[in-house]
Amino acid sequence: MPEDLRNRLDRQPTVAGLSEAELLDRIFPRLRMAAGHTSSTLLGSGDDAAVVAAPDGRTVISIDTQVQDQDFRLLWPNGYRTTGFDVGWKAAAQNLSDINAMGAYATSMVVSLTLPVDTPVSWVEDLADGLTAGIRGLGATHCSVAGGDLGRGREISVTVAVLGTLDGGRPVLRSGARPGDILALAGTAGHAAAGLALLESDIAVDTLTPAERAFVDLQCRPRPPLHAGPAARAAGATGMLDISDGLLRDGKRLAAASNVAVALDPAALAQLAVLLAPASARLGEDAAGWVLGGGEDHGLLATFPGSVRLPPGFTAIGSIHALGTDDGPGVLIAGRAADNGGWDHFAH
Amino acid sequence: MPEDLRNRLDRQPTVAGLSEAELLDRIFPRLRMAAGHTSSTLLGSGDDAAVVAAPDGRTVISIDTQVQDQDFRLLWPNGYRTTGFDVGWKAAAQNLSDINAMGAYATSMVVSLTLPVDTPVSWVEDLADGLTAGIRGLGATHCSVAGGDLGRGREISVTVAVLGTLDGGRPVLRSGARPGDILALAGTAGHAAAGLALLESDIAVDTLTPAERAFVDLQCRPRPPLHAGPAARAAGATGMLDISDGLLRDGKRLAAASNVAVALDPAALAQLAVLLAPASARLGEDAAGWVLGGGEDHGLLATFPGSVRLPPGFTAIGSIHALGTDDGPGVLIAGRAADNGGWDHFAH
Numbered sequence: 001m002p003e004d005l006r007n008r009l010d011r012q013p014t015v016a017g018l019s020e021a022e023l024l025d026r027i028f029p030r031l032r033m034a035a036g037h038t039s040s041t042l043l044g045s046g047d048d049a050a051v052v053a054a055p056d057g058r059t060v061i062s063i064d065t066q067v068q069d070q071d072f073r074l075l076w077p078n079g080y081r082t083t084g085f086d087v088g089w090k091a092a093a094q095n096l097s098d099i100n101a102m103g104a105y106a107t108s109m110v111v112s113l114t115l116p117v118d119t120p121v122s123w124v125e126d127l128a129d130g131l132t133a134g135i136r137g138l139g140a141t142h143c144s145v146a147g148g149d150l151g152r153g154r155e156i157s158v159t160v161a162v163l164g165t166l167d168g169g170r171p172v173l174r175s176g177a178r179p180g181d182i183l184a185l186a187g188t189a190g191h192a193a194a195g196l197a198l199l200e201s202d203i204a205v206d207t208l209t210p211a212e213r214a215f216v217d218l219q220c221r222p223r224p225p226l227h228a229g230p231a232a233r234a235a236g237a238t239g240m241l242d243i244s245d246g247l248l249r250d251g252k253r254l255a256a257a258s259n260v261a262v263a264l265d266p267a268a269l270a271q272l273a274v275l276l277a278p279a280s281a282r283l284g285e286d287a288a289g290w291v292l293g294g295g296e297d298h299g300l301l302a303t304f305p306g307s308v309r310l311p312p313g314f315t316a317i318g319s320i321h322a323l324g325t326d327d328g329p330g331v332l333i334a335g336r337a338a339d340n341g342g343w344d345h346f347a348h
Numbered sequence: 349m350p351e352d353l354r355n356r357l358d359r360q361p362t363v364a365g366l367s368e369a370e371l372l373d374r375i376f377p378r379l380r381m382a383a384g385h386t387s388s389t390l391l392g393s394g395d396d397a398a399v400v401a402a403p404d405g406r407t408v409i410s411i412d413t414q415v416q417d418q419d420f421r422l423l424w425p426n427g428y429r430t431t432g433f434d435v436g437w438k439a440a441a442q443n444l445s446d447i448n449a450m451g452a453y454a455t456s457m458v459v460s461l462t463l464p465v466d467t468p469v470s471w472v473e474d475l476a477d478g479l480t481a482g483i484r485g486l487g488a489t490h491c492s493v494a495g496g497d498l499g500r501g502r503e504i505s506v507t508v509a510v511l512g513t514l515d516g517g518r519p520v521l522r523s524g525a526r527p528g529d530i531l532a533l534a535g536t537a538g539h540a541a542a543g544l545a546l547l548e549s550d551i552a553v554d555t556l557t558p559a560e561r562a563f564v565d566l567q568c569r570p571r572p573p574l575h576a577g578p579a580a581r582a583a584g585a586t587g588m589l590d591i592s593d594g595l596l597r598d599g600k601r602l603a604a605a606s607n608v609a610v611a612l613d614p615a616a617l618a619q620l621a622v623l624l625a626p627a628s629a630r631l632g633e634d635a636a637g638w639v640l641g642g643g644e645d646h647g648l649l650a651t652f653p654g655s656v657r658l659p660p661g662f663t664a665i666g667s668i669h670a671l672g673t674d675d676g677p678g679v680l681i682a683g684r685a686a687d688n689g690g691w692d693h694f695a696h
Contacts, residue, residue, distance in 0.1 A: 042406060046605065047521050048449035048590055049410035049512065054402030058390060061494060062397035063458040063509055067501040101396035110411040112507050146409060153415040155502050159460050161411050161509030164397065173395050242396055257394065 015124060016117035020150050026121060030128035031111075031145040039144045040107035040165070050146035052108040052163055059107070060164035060171065062098035066091055068156040072220075076199040079206070084123040086220040088130025089137075091160045094244070096140050097224035097298035099164035101242035103172040103233025106143040106226075108163045109135070114153035127158070130221075138226050169233055172302070174257035177239035181303035183262060183318035184310050186228035188218070189247055189272050190287065193294025194279035195219030201283060211278035224298035231311040232302045240302040245295040248331055248338055254301060255329035261321040263332045268317040292338070363472060364465035368498050374469060378476035379459075379493040387492045388455035388513070398494035400456040400511055407455070408512035408519065410446035414439055416504040420568075424547040427554070432471040434568040436478025437485075439508045442592070444488050445572035445646035447512035449590035451520040451581025454491040454574075456511045457483070462501035475506070478569075486574050517581055520650070522605035525587035529651035531610060531666035532658050534576035536566070537595055537620050538635065541642025542627035543567030549631055559626035572646035579659040580650045588650040594641040596679055596686055598649055603677035606651075609669040611680045616665040640686070 015023055028045055043051035052059070066072060072082045072090070092109070099106045111131065115124065135143050143162075177183075195215035198208065208216065224242065232240055239258055243250045247264070255262045269291055273280075276287035303320055304310060323329060331338040363371055376393055391399035400407070414420060420430045420438070440457070447454045459479065463472065483491050491510075525531075543563035546556065556564065572590065580588055587606055591598045595612070603610045617639055621628075624635035651668055652658060671677060679686040 043519060043521075046523075047519070048446040049408045049452070049510075049519075051450075051514070051519055052407050052409055054405055054407045057402055057405055059400050059402045059407045059511065060397045061400055061456065061458055061509070061511065063460045063495070063507070064497050065460040065462055065499050065505075065507060067462055067499055067505075069502070070500050098396040102399075104397070108409065110409055110509055112411045112413040114413055114415055114505060147411070149412050151413050151415055152418050153503060153505065154417070157413075157415075157462060157501065157505055159411070159413060159507040159509075161409070161458055162397075163407065163409065166399070171391060171395070171397075171399055173391075175394075 012120040012122060014117060015115050015119050015121055018121065023121070023124065023150060026125055027128045030125060031132055040142050041144050041146045045147040050108070050110065052146055055165060056168040058166060060099055060102050060104040060166060061161060062095060063159065063161040064094050064098065065157060065159040078199055078201050079204050080199055080216065082220065083130070084126030085130035085133070087158055088127040089134035089221040091158045092131050092134030093138060093222040093224055093298060095160040095162035096135070096138055096143070096226055097242045097244070099162055100224055100226050100229035101240055101300060102164065102166070103169060103229050103237065103240065104164035104166045105230060106140045106162050106164045108143060108146045110146055110161050111148040112159040113148065114151050114157040116154060116156065117152060119156065134221070138223065140226060172233050172237050172240040174239055174241045174254050177254055177258035177260050177303040177320045179260055179320055179322040180306055181238055181320040182306055182310070182316050183320060184302050184304060184314040185299055185317045186302070186313040187225040187299030188297045189243065189299050190276050190290030190294040190297070191215050192219040192222060192296035193290040194276050197283055197285055198279060203282065209278065212282065215279050219296060222296055222298050225300060225313050228300050228311065228313045232300065232314065235304065235311040236308050237302045237304055240300060243295050243297065243299045243301055246293040247301070248292045250295065250301055251331040255331060259323065259329050261323055261327065261330060261332055262318060263321055264318040264338070266334050268315070269333070360468040360470060362465060363463050363467050363469055366469065371469070371472065371498060374473055375476045378473060379480055388490050389492050389494045393495040398456070398458065400494055403513060404516040406514060408447055408450050408452040408514060409509060410443060411507065411509040412442050412446065413505060413507040426547055426549055427552050428547055428564065430568065431478070432474030433478035433481070435506055436475040437482035437569040439506045440479050440482030441486060441570040441572055441646060443508040443510035444483070444486055444491070444574055445590045445592070447510055448572055448574050448577035449588055449648060450512065450514070451517060451577045451585065451588065452512035452514045453578060454488045454510050454512045456491060456494045458494055458509050459496040460507040461496065462499050462505040464502060464504065465500060467504065482569070486571065488574060520581050520585050520588040522587055522589045522602050525602055525606035525608050525651040525668045527608055527668055527670035528654055529586055529668040530654055530658070530664050531668060532650050532652060532662040533647055533665045534650070534661045535573040535647030536645045537591065537647055538624050538638030538642040538645070539563050540567040540570060540644035541638040542624050545631055545633055546627060551630065557626065560630065563627050567644060570644055570646050573648060573661050576648050576659065576661045580648065580662065583652065583659040584656050585650045585652055588648060591643050591645065591647045591649055593643040595649070596640045598643070599679040602649060603679060607671065607677050609671055609675065609678060609680055610666060611669055612666040612686070614682050616663070617681070
């Protein structure tokens with residue numbers, strides 16, 4: 001935790017003052033708010049495990065971790081302080097997006113929190129509120145938090161495992177794209193990357209225009225298009241994945257899994273870049289780089305047979321082609337292989 | 349990471365030298381070994397989420413995190429170095445135990461790893477091998493690793509979410525114990541605590557007797573009695589939980605959830621303590637304290653109606669009583685309220 005924040009919070013109650021049971025008592029009432037009338041949780045917290053409905057005899061599952069100073073900073077260069085609410089919302093959004101990308105609906109989450117002893121109790125309460133608000137705000141009406149785990153560590157770490165249901169349908173895989181398919185995007189591309197650039201800039205957060213602030217908000221509290229995944233499945237999508245590491249990197253994953261070439265339409269990319277003008281002009285950065293390399297919007301990239309009418313929320317941004325005899329799978333822009341982009345956890 | 353280990357490992361390849369995809373390529377073949385002929389994983393890694401069978405229309409789920417220097421030390425005072433294999437095995441064991449404690453069988457795991465960039469690649473490979481060996485070695489034959497997530501952090505952190513099936517049965521809850529029930533234990537109690545005391549002692553690890561070494565091994569690679577949970581359910585267990593924080597603390601949880609008094613039989617406790625003599629004599633410590641306060645054996649505490657014949661692996665260690673008019677739920681030993689014990693993540 002930065003010295004500054006530590007000093008400011010010095011007189012706030014921290015998790016060191018509470019037992020695990022007392023801290024859970026602060027958190028669980030806030031998480032229960034996420035449970036709607038249609039909750040799939042059959043048995044919630046209080047036992048060694050929870051029990052969740054899996055109506056079609058299968059459950060979809062994914063897991064994702066956010067770590068302090070890797071996935072978020074508590075204090076950004078532009079002065080923005082990441083709230084517990086932000087971290088909770090983002091944990092919900094990232095995980096719900098993975099379920100969406102299979103064409104499924106989320107049914108339940110379990111959450112494991114690792115907290116330094118000097119973490120303010122109010123920060124943890126905010127995190128629970130953010131998780132709940134993310135689940136409800138993004139429209140995951142069947143989903144609730146079924147249980148969790150609390151522990152101590154040197155840095156804040158939030159892991160969510162999320163369950164989902166395909167309602168009897170087939171999952172939409174990365175490997176299903178076929179030559180002749182249309183490539184379509186649901187959600188935004190590059191907005192979270194623009195927000196990240198603003199957070200890392202020296203433009204004070206309280207001087208941002210509303211348009212700029214919207215990019216920062218999307219970086220901190222992503223808004224994946226949750227109903228687009230099941231809608232794409234119902235419409236006959238052949239392949240799908242969520243854009244977590246950038247259009248270029250995730251496009252290459254789709255290409256590799258399906259053994260095809262993914263051609264991005266330069267005109268469509270330019271239209272996406274135009275939306276980023278309020279931030280790219282201010283920072284003197286290339287909006288196209290954000291569109292191609294920015295992942296944390298958690299948009300959906302899906303392929304559809306040419307005969308299919310795209311479901312609401314999807315825009316055509318390219319097409320799928322068979323590989324030439326000398327070509328490997330990859331992403332093409334205006335007929336040329338696109339350079340690498342996106343983000344890797346370990347590579348330097 | 350301690351300076352010493354860092355120096356020793358300086359010339360080993362670390363995760364900093366690999367991309368996320370390259371590291372996953374090292375790990376996944378090792379995890380696939382865990383998938384038996386009866387695997388419940390319908391769609392494994394490679395997409396945004398996995399798909400797992402839930403044959404009775406429900407899935408049991410739990411999540412648990414191990415953090416370096418909290419749940420394990422890389423180098424212990426007695427010179428023992430925690431291997432990746434140990435951490436992988438323990439992650440499997442702890443999570444499988446939570447499913448066991450509901451009376452369920454594990455079907456699948458997803459794993460999220462947070463790794464410092466200086467973590468040796470071989471340590472991570474060992475972790476994958478330990479996860480696989482734990483799943484197979486503990487007899488979780490229906491379980492495999494369906495997917496995961498990799499990220500960077502300042503300390504090693506391993507989170508596992510585990511799924512299970514009740515095969516059409518009811519879950520056995522903490523709240524089901526009834527006055528007149530027999531209290532029974534499956535597995536060991538205090539052995540892992542004895543192992544911890546040896547690891548934290550100045551008795552060099554290579555001078556331990558085989559009996560002492562067995563306690564250390566059980567601390568590093570716990571052996572929860574996995575088939576005892578479903579067997580207890582089938583036999584008509586009324587209440588059950590796994591002993592993760594000690595007989596006393598988990599006994600109190602059972603008492604509170606069921607609103608009863610849990611009476612531990614002093615003679616049975618003494619028999620459990622006798623097994624710890626090889627370590628308690630050497631360290632001059634009280635074996636009874638390990639029996640009552642030691643949790644990481646992950647034994648099962650279950651209650652059965654008096655008419656039930658205990659299933660194999662269970663030993664009677666007490667009984668359940670109605671609360672007196674002035675008494676709250678709690679644990680009694682020889683008619684007296686037992687003091688607190690066990691372990692809390694946050695309280696000091």
